[in-house]
Amino acid sequence: MKGLESKLCERWSPEQIVGRELKGKLSFKTIYNWLYKDFFDVSLDKGKAAKTKEKRGKFNIGKSISERPEEVKRKEVFGHWELDSVVSARGESKACFATFVELKMRFYVAIKMPDRSKNSMLEAIKQLTSNIPKEAFKTFTSDRGKEISCWKKVEEMGIDFYFADPYCSRQRGCNENNNGLLREF
Known part of the structure; x- marks a missing residue:
């Protein structure tokens, strides 16, 4: 678990961890479930804060x-x-x-x-x-x-x-x- 947590702290995605370190041993979905249940001491952006509004404008043609x-x-x-x-x-x-x-x-x-x-x-x-x-x-x-x-x-x-x-x-x-x-x- 410590190795898994250290990879998450290094900003590895669960998909990267499973693909490189734990292939066939664990599902990336399981890691996501553990993350959302706070099993790890890792800060997560659960639902990102609202972004600043676009100041340059957008257009609706094309x-x-x-x-x-x-x-x-x-x-x-x-x-x-x-x-x-x-x-x-x-x-x-x-x-x-x-x-x-x-x-x-x-x-x-x-x-x-x-x-x-x-x-x-x-x-x-x-x-x-x-x-x-x-x-x-x-x-x-x-x-x-x-x-x-x-x-x-x-x-x-x-x-x-x-x-x-x-x-x-x-x-x-x-x-x-x-x-x-x-x-x-």
């Missing part, structure tokens, strides 16, 4: 995720990407990352941006698309953050752009999961 081709959901065809921006939790700097993940291969790219402006995001998208063959870009799917208001210029580049529903990060789960890992490290 194609909905429900209009995406079915092949995107099946993840059988290369060239469908999810994108987002990741800001430091410390808030000491305006610098952040534009993150991109290709859904079939799970190819993940993070490009540093000076800020979360639409111009910075557009430059990051141009940087990504200039280093990978054009055929590798069929669609982009993003949230409706203000930095994504450059979507029309991206569509002019020949890439269809779709937007997830508000407050539905699960619709872009691959990108959100990778962004969580990036924040962890």
